Amino acid sequence: MKRVNVLLADDEPHMLHILNAYFTKEGFTVFTAENGEEALELYYANAVDLAVLDWMMPIKSGIEACQEMKRYGTKVLLLTAKGEAEDELAGLQAGADDYVRKPFDPRVLLLRAKKLLHMEGEIRIGPLRMDMVGQKIYKHGVDIQATHREFQLMKCLVHNRGRIMTRTALLDHGWGFDYEGEERTIDTHIRRLREKVGEELIKTHRGIGYSLEAAHE
Structure with a gap:
């Protein structure tokens, strides 16, 4: 069975550790990055099925990384502490397939990720x-x-x-x-x-x- 590759990018190490644990437990192959540039390097080096990107990251933002990944049709889920409707609109206009506000329950994020990947079976x-x-x-x-x-x-x-x-x-x-x-x-x-x-x-x-x-x- 082919394992599904997920790229997780967040500049908060604790958040990255938690998400990595949840996705790994569910059988995903996980790649982690702490900034947008590192995320893109991993993206181009691996066949990524889904990228979960924090909006506010150093060097390159999640929005910039999202725009580049969407050129190849990759599924992208944006994470952000921004709560305004305009911010959500901006994220979706950048090509994001879904948008999750912080704080969130990792189990909910996992279900949203599976839905994006059509992993209902x-x-x-x-x-x-x-x-x-x-x-x-x-x-x-x-x-x-x-x-x-x-x-x-x-x-x-x-x-x-x-x-x-x-x-x-x-x-x-x-x-x-x-x-x-x-x-x-x-x-x-x-x-x-x-x-x-x-x-x-x-x-x-x-x-x-x-x-x-x-x-x-």
């Missing part, structure tokens, strides 16, 4: 059912025998449904940031994935990338 898209734990895709109840790469590509498209994902973003998600191969390898894998899930689910945006347009059923 399964996702349904049209005739498909994705088993997020077993990493399998079923069509009309039959296992389509998706490869690991195909599952990761489908997962990325599902988590960013309705948004165009560039070939670079899809490569980073499925192959890692250190992949140096040809971008067009994505086209081959998408073609094979389409043959299995159905041609109509994945839309091509010429010269840009791909998107999943189907709604949940």
Whole structure:
């Protein structure tokens, strides 16, 4: 089973220690940083599924780190002591997928994180059912025998449904940031994935990338 990678960034060591303990206990692989610059270094060195970023951090703020990570479609949850509605709006406008005010119960944060990662167990898209734990895709109840790469590509498209994902973003998600191969390898894998899930689910945006347009059923 693939472990889910979470990046936790907060300039309060005690807070970082508590969050690390909670996420590790739940089976996540955790990377920790105490400022925005360190968070970005870890982000580019590892395949991060979710970043939990404190807004007010030295060197680079959580907002700056969020904006950079969202270029690649990564899920981001912002933490902040700021309580004004304008601050929450600013965080969401920066691309954050969710926003949690301090102080908070770590158990609530954990549940919000799992929801963002669709870790409730399964996702349904049209005739498909994705088993997020077993990493399998079923069509009309039959296992389509998706490869690991195909599952990761489908997962990325599902988590960013309705948004165009560039070939670079899809490569980073499925192959890692250190992949140096040809971008067009994505086209081959998408073609094979389409043959299995159905041609109509994945839309091509010429010269840009791909998107999943189907709604949940």
